Amino acid sequence: MKQYQTALFIFRRDLRLEDNTALIAAAKKAHCILPCFIFDTQQIGPNNPFRSSNAIQFMIESIQDLNEQLKKKNGSLYLFYGTTDRVVEHLLKKITIDAIFTNRDYTPFSIKRDEKIKKLCIHYKAIFEQYGDALLNEPEEILKQDGTPYSIFTPFLKASLYHPIKKPDILPAIDFYQKKINESQRAKDVFKKIMPKINTQIHVHGGSRNARTLLKSLKTYINYQKQRDFPSIPTTNLSAHLKFGTVSVRTVHNAMSKILGIQHPLLRQLYWRDFFTHVAYHSPFVFGHAFHKKYDSLPWNPNKKDFMRWCTGTTGFPIVDAGMRQLNATGFMHNRVRMIVASFLTKDLHIDWRLGEQYFAQQLVDYDPAVNNGNWQWSASTGCDAQPYFRIFNPWLQQKKFDPTCSYIKKWVPELKKYSPEIIHAWQKQSTQHTTHYPSPMVDHQKESARAKTIYRNAKP
Structure with missing residues (x-):
C-alpha cells in the first residue's frame, strides 16, 4: 500500500528517469508525483562567483532531454525560478503535498538548502525523504x-x-501530476533568461x-x-x-x-x-582553505597581470597555453593538462590555487565543486594525499612526453603551427630567434620551481 497521495520530486544533479534512487522510491510510495526543477538564483544568478555558463548550458540540454523522457510517460517537468526554500514553501502552501523526495548532495550550500526544506516540511506537515544516489x-x-x-x-x-x-534499478510505472501551476515557468522563457548566449564550441552536450x-x-x-x-x-x-x-x-x-x-x-x-x-x-573548510592548514599562510603572488596571462593562455609555455585556450573555448581540458596548468599557476607563478579553482569553476562544463577543489588542492600540494610540494611538473618535459608531435599544441596555439616539434619543445631557447605573435616564456621554470620548493619548505604551522 502506498503511503502518500501526492509527492513532490525535486530534480537536481540527477537529470534522468532510469536508476534514479529517490524517484524510484517516490514511485513506490506515492500515488501521484509532481516532478520539478528549481533554477535557484543563488546558483545560476550573476552573483555566484563560481557560476559556469558552460555547465548551465549542459544542464539546460539535460533538462530538455529529461522533459522529453517525461512526456513519453505522460508527464511534464515543472520549472521554477527563485530560491529553493521560497519555491518549495509556495508549493506547500498551494498544493496538498504529503512528501518531498530528493537525492542527496554534499556541498555546504546543498546541505544548508536541504535543512531549510526539512524545516518547511515539519511546518507544513509533509515528510522529507532523501536518498544517496550520486x-x-x-x-x-x-x-x-x-x-x-x-x-x-x-x-x-x-x-x-x-x-x-x-x-542499476528500473523505474516503476508512475502517475504524474497533471494540473497547471501558474508559477511554473515556460522552458523557453527561463532558458533564455539564464542562458542568453550559447557556446557553439562546447566540448560535450547534455542529456x-x-x-x-x-x-x-x-x-x-x-x-x-x-x-x-x-x-x-x-x-x-x-x-x-x-x-x-x-x-x-x-x-x-x-x-x-x-x-x-x-x-x-x-x-x-x-x-x-x-x-x-x-x-x-x-572537511567542508576545504572550500576556501587548505586541507593542510599550514599552507594557508603561503605568500602568494598577487600580480593580476600574471594571472590574466595564465587565464588567456599567453604565458609562452605552449602546453599551458593550449590547455587554457581549450578550456576557454570548449569548457573542457584534458586531465593531464589540468594538472600541468594548475602546477604552473601555483608553483611557477606562485599564484593562489583558490584563484585557479574559481577560474576553472567559471569555465568547466563538468564543474563539480568537490572534485574541482580536490584536484586543485592535489596540484597545489595543499590537500589530502596531494602531490608532494617538491614534485613539480616541468611543462617542457610534459609537452615533449605527452604531445611529442605537438598536434594538441598546434590545434590550440595556431601561432606555432608553422614550427617543428623540435622548436616548440625548446621554445624557452628558440623564441627569440623567431618572428611570431606568440610570446616568449614569461618565467624561467627552473628558477621558479626552486623558489616554490623554498616557499613550501618554509611554511609554518
Whole structure:
C-alpha cells in the first residue's frame, strides 16, 4: 500500500528517469508525483562567483532531454525560478503535498538548502525523504576502524572495494501530476533568461541520450592506462554526465565492469570522484582553505597581470597555453593538462590555487565543486594525499612526453603551427630567434620551481 497521495520530486544533479534512487522510491510510495526543477538564483544568478555558463548550458540540454523522457510517460517537468526554500514553501502552501523526495548532495550550500526544506516540511506537515544516489558509496559508509574519514586515497579505495555496488534499478510505472501551476515557468522563457548566449564550441552536450551513446563506446578505452595522459587522444567525456546525473554512477560502473573488466584502471577514476566528495563533506573548510592548514599562510603572488596571462593562455609555455585556450573555448581540458596548468599557476607563478579553482569553476562544463577543489588542492600540494610540494611538473618535459608531435599544441596555439616539434619543445631557447605573435616564456621554470620548493619548505604551522 502506498503511503502518500501526492509527492513532490525535486530534480537536481540527477537529470534522468532510469536508476534514479529517490524517484524510484517516490514511485513506490506515492500515488501521484509532481516532478520539478528549481533554477535557484543563488546558483545560476550573476552573483555566484563560481557560476559556469558552460555547465548551465549542459544542464539546460539535460533538462530538455529529461522533459522529453517525461512526456513519453505522460508527464511534464515543472520549472521554477527563485530560491529553493521560497519555491518549495509556495508549493506547500498551494498544493496538498504529503512528501518531498530528493537525492542527496554534499556541498555546504546543498546541505544548508536541504535543512531549510526539512524545516518547511515539519511546518507544513509533509515528510522529507532523501536518498544517496550520486556516489558509489555514501560518506558515512567508508570510514576507518576508529570511525574517522580517510585522507589517503589508496586505503580509501581498498575499503571502498569491499562495499558491493548496487545494480542499476528500473523505474516503476508512475502517475504524474497533471494540473497547471501558474508559477511554473515556460522552458523557453527561463532558458533564455539564464542562458542568453550559447557556446557553439562546447566540448560535450547534455542529456541521457548522449550519455548512453558514450557508454556504448567504452570498449575503445581498453588501452586507457597507456593512452590516458596524451591530450590528443579522446577521453570518455562522461564527467559532465556524472556531475548532472544524466546517467547514474552505478550504470557507469556496471558498464565499465562488463565491457572493460572489474580491474580496469578506468573504474579507479570513479572512486577518486567519491574520495574528493567524501573529503569535502567531512572537511567542508576545504572550500576556501587548505586541507593542510599550514599552507594557508603561503605568500602568494598577487600580480593580476600574471594571472590574466595564465587565464588567456599567453604565458609562452605552449602546453599551458593550449590547455587554457581549450578550456576557454570548449569548457573542457584534458586531465593531464589540468594538472600541468594548475602546477604552473601555483608553483611557477606562485599564484593562489583558490584563484585557479574559481577560474576553472567559471569555465568547466563538468564543474563539480568537490572534485574541482580536490584536484586543485592535489596540484597545489595543499590537500589530502596531494602531490608532494617538491614534485613539480616541468611543462617542457610534459609537452615533449605527452604531445611529442605537438598536434594538441598546434590545434590550440595556431601561432606555432608553422614550427617543428623540435622548436616548440625548446621554445624557452628558440623564441627569440623567431618572428611570431606568440610570446616568449614569461618565467624561467627552473628558477621558479626552486623558489616554490623554498616557499613550501618554509611554511609554518
